[in-house]
Amino acid sequence: MSVLVVGISHNSAPVSALERVALDSEGVHKLLTDAAACEHVNEVAVVSTCNRVEVYAEIERFHGSVEVLSRLLLERAGESAEAMVPHLYVHYDDGAVAHLFQVASGLDSIALGEGQILGQTREALRVGQEVGSVGPALNSLFQQALRVGKRSRAETGIDRVAPTLVSAALERSDAAVGAVRDSYVVVVGAGAMAGLATATVTRMGAGHVSVVNRTPDRARRLADEYAAHPVALVDLAAELERADVVITCTGATGVLITRDMVATARAGVDRPLALIDVALPHDVEPSVAELPGVTLIGLAQLADDLHDSEAAREVLDVRRIVGEEVTAFLAARRQASVTPTVVALRSMATAVVDSEMARLESRLPRLDDAARAEIRHTVRRVADKLLHEPTVRVKELVNEQGAVSYERALAELFALDPESVDAVTRPDVSGATRPTSTAGGVGPDTDEAAP
Numbered sequence: 001m002s003v004l005v006v007g008i009s010h011n012s013a014p015v016s017a018l019e020r021v022a023l024d025s026e027g028v029h030k031l032l033t034d035a036a037a038c039e040h041v042n043e044v045a046v047v048s049t050c051n052r053v054e055v056y057a058e059i060e061r062f063h064g065s066v067e068v069l070s071r072l073l074l075e076r077a078g079e080s081a082e083a084m085v086p087h088l089y090v091h092y093d094d095g096a097v098a099h100l101f102q103v104a105s106g107l108d109s110i111a112l113g114e115g116q117i118l119g120q121t122r123e124a125l126r127v128g129q130e131v132g133s134v135g136p137a138l139n140s141l142f143q144q145a146l147r148v149g150k151r152s153r154a155e156t157g158i159d160r161v162a163p164t165l166v167s168a169a170l171e172r173s174d175a176a177v178g179a180v181r182d183s184y185v186v187v188v189g190a191g192a193m194a195g196l197a198t199a200t201v202t203r204m205g206a207g208h209v210s211v212v213n214r215t216p217d218r219a220r221r222l223a224d225e226y227a228a229h230p231v232a233l234v235d236l237a238a239e240l241e242r243a244d245v246v247i248t249c250t251g252a253t254g255v256l257i258t259r260d261m262v263a264t265a266r267a268g269v270d271r272p273l274a275l276i277d278v279a280l281p282h283d284v285e286p287s288v289a290e291l292p293g294v295t296l297i298g299l300a301q302l303a304d305d306l307h308d309s310e311a312a313r314e315v316l317d318v319r320r321i322v323g324e325e326v327t328a329f330l331a332a333r334r335q336a337s338v339t340p341t342v343v344a345l346r347s348m349a350t351a352v353v354d355s356e357m358a359r360l361e362s363r364l365p366r367l368d369d370a371a372r373a374e375i376r377h378t379v380r381r382v383a384d385k386l387l388h389e390p391t392v393r394v395k396e397l398v399n400e401q402g403a404v405s406y407e408r409a410l411a412e413l414f415a416l417d418p419e420s421v422d423a424v425t426r427p428d429v430s431g432a433t434r435p436t437s438t439a440g441g442v443g444p445d446t447d448e449a450a451p
Contacts, residue, residue: 003096003141004062005089006052006069010191011108012256013087019075019215020084021147023048029131031055031072036067036133043135045128045142047103049120050218051191056100057123060139066090066114098326100104100141105318106158112165112315113158114192118149141329151315166276168302169247173274175243176295181205186239187228188256190218193278195225197247202226206245213250214235235383240265247276248283256283257380263291272450278302341408342391349383 007023007220020257023031028046035055037042043058053106055073059065070088079082091099099108105123106113125142132141153159165172170180185206187198201209212235213219219230231239240246240262250256257275266273277284289296355377361367367375389398 001091002059002062003137004057004059004065004069004093005054005091005096005099006057007052007091008073008084008087009052009054009087009108012131014091015423016053016214017077017087018053021053021073022050023053023076025096026125027054027076028127031076032128032131032133034072035069036131038072040065040102041068041362043128043138045124045138047124049117052103054103055273056096056138056141062092094330095327097141097329098322100145100323101148101326103293104145105152105322106149107315107318107322109192113153113161113318114196115153115159116192118146118153121149122146134277144329145194148322149327152321155321157314158318161314162196163200165302166193166197166247169276169278169297170204170245170298172297172301173276173295176273176297177272178314179204179382180245182207183244184208184210184242186210186212186231186236186243186246188236188246188283189250190215190222190280193249194247194328195222197249198222198226198228201247202228209294209366210239212239218323237261237265241269243273244271245274245276247278249278250283251401255285255370256429257288258285259287259291264293266291267422346392349387352385353383378444 006019009017013052015366023046024071028048031046032044034286035057040059040061042060047054047056050208053073055069057065059068070090073088073128074084087118089369100121102108104118106115108116115449121142123147125134125139127136128142129318150386160319173180180201183205183206185201185208187209188195189197190211194211194213197209198209200364209226210231211223211228212220212231212233213222214228219232222228223230240257246257248257262273262275270293272293272295275284275288281307283298284296284298285299286296288294350402353376356379357372358373406429
């Protein structure tokens with residue numbers, strides 16, 4: 001299995017670019033269908049959220065697949081390839097596995113550790129299964145990613161990191177402009193972090209909360225959820241004039257609030273203003289902090305607050321879990337890759353045993369049933385014992401680094417028919433994988449030879 005990810009997210013593109021590639025449910029189905037029809041692409045799943053669109057594919061060839069999947073994604077943008085290609089990212093094979101596990105665990109979200117992405121990953125798997133574009137390879141990968149996400153949240157407090165970040169920012173804001181209660185608060189953005197900020201200041205009793213976003217519908221949806229006021233991005237300057245606290249978390253790649261914008265908006269206003277910038281990259285021009293009465297609180301200061309804190313430890317713990325899970329998944333996948341060769345080898349041994357038993361029976365036609373059964377059992381035990389060590393060792397060696405393909409070496413040494421190896425994992429007409437058992441022949445590979 002070789003997995004390829006071609007995607008675009010808040011980490012690689014501005015909001016304007018993300019909006020152009022955003023997909024509704026019909027768009028997701030169309031992308032899945034188009035990608036699944038591409039040459040060298042065997043399976044496809046699409047993770048689509050307000051902050052990312054990622055195509056996961058199980059492929060036969062890297063270069064052709066990258067080109068075609070990138071083209072399909074860019075077609076949705078309605079922009080020239082030159083303008084959008086710099087915003088795409090590609091992960092392949094081991095890197096693709098690690099990326100999906102990080103996404104599912106919440107390490108790649110705007111709001112670190114937010115739980116919504118776990119449901120969105122599950123939805124990507126469900127839709128892919130419904131369309132028929134997800135097969136055994138991606139099903140295994142996504143199922144494991146969901147387990148990693150659940151484990152991360154069960155064993156750590158990663159889902160509390162983002163609330164801790166907002167709380168730390170508001171504590172600094174209190175010292176500069178006073179308590180949030182009864183204040184005029186402006187939240188810029190409509191993603192997970194913006195939703196968290198809106199919920200927090202509403203709970204703290206803010207007198208007025210405005211939600212500002214480039215897309216009016218998204219601003220309205222978030223505002224309606226917390227009885228706040230949706231505001232268009234073009235009216236941000238007017239909101240700066242009224243605000244006591246501004247929390248910005250858009251994920252845009254350029255500065256959204258400039259020094260000149262704040263200076264003009266605050267001219268003649270004698271109330272202090274706290275600007276909380278929790279975006280990455282930052283939304284607020286750093287020189288804004290030089291304006292009188294303006295306090296800028298950014299991620300750098302908050303990182304100091306959270307350094308060596310429980311939140312920082314949670315992130316480290318999740319990274320450790322993701323690392324463990326990636327290593328385990330890749331090891332299991334490498335071991336699974338040698339299984340067809342092992343099964344083919346045991347099938348060959350079964351055929352040899354059957355052939356020799358048939359020859360013996362023809363030479364000794366008066367052999368009674370009890371003797372015949374005992375001889376067959378003995379020969380099978382000999383075959384099991386001879387094959388046991390090579391098959392166990394090849395599964396161990398396949399995890400070692402190096403250029404040697406041990407499954408290929410095993411196939412060469414025993415002159416296995418390539419067709420017999422391929423047949424082990426060849427899907428039947430229903431899409432199910434053929435069973436790998438060898439009923440009636442030499443026993444399955446176990447830690448010890450059959451007694």
